[in-house]
Amino acid sequence: MTDTPVVVGLAGSLSSESRSTALVTRVLRELEAFGVTSEFINLADLPADALLARSRDAALNRALQTTTSARVLVVGTPIYRASYTGQLKAFFDLLPRDALANTAVGLIATGAGRDHRLAVDHALRPLVASLAGLSASRAIYASDAELDANPQDVQQQVTALARELLGLIRAD
Template sequence: MATILSVSGSPSRTSRTSRLLRHVDARLTAHGHDVVPLEARELPAEALLHADFAHPAIVRLAELFERADGVVIGTPVYKAAYSGLLKTLLDVLPQHALRGKSVLPLATGGSTAHVLAVDYALRPVLSSMGAEHISRGWFVLDRDIAVRDDGSTEVERETDVLLHPVVDAFAAALDRHTAPLVAG
């Protein structure tokens, strides 16, 4: 079993990105992994904006990344790039905070015009932070994520069917990555 940090870089309290991440978290939990959700918007803004590395929340953030075997990074796409909140969060982490980790980048947006943001905006940053394995990222249209009457999340069926192999491949990569640690 691996520990996965699931990070939402959305500033919105009604975030479709966060809903998608919690949906993915459930699938990763079904694979036997321990998932720790993190909402970047709940971090103290002043500590993030002033890069207060000694702030207890920033110290805890760095510790969460350090302890994780894998990281799911979710972001809404604004102006063809990942969110400024996610950028600020990544900026306060140590340069190689993703060293040795498997990472799954996910993005949401209103138009397929933003689909390349995962590969051309987010992937290079994750790579520069030392990610050992970056799974094929995935983009989901906002309209394919809905809130049911009971408050739960519904991902449009066809989208969900396409998302499953992406999440499963990440889980398998994480299993391969952590297997020597379990066996040794």
């Protein structure tokens, strides 16, 4: 963990061996290769009661603060019921208004198939915009079959998103 990470990865999967989380990590690694500091937040590690605002938790408060202060956020989620996970929504609901102003956000989703790929544009982009964040034009969507059969295609998406985010960091 670094004191002031430029990039924060935020994983919204409930799975311990998560495909979407692995993609978040891969984007972070590509950015780190250019000297960008990063921190990683796995929502599955945070207490569910606190995520539902039924209790307070220091780790959750730190995660919210880290997310709010990130220059770049890389958000990954599996598609659940045609959208992002409830866990990711619960976390975003706890962020203050305009929490992502001045934050560029890279979007990543994985799904069982391609039917719900537009959730990136129809669900994730509005979610980010509701907090005044700016989504990168590139995003990653990969189906489970593509991840298994076409790793090169997925890698191209990873590199394209990392390059766009790097350009936004360097433009500051």
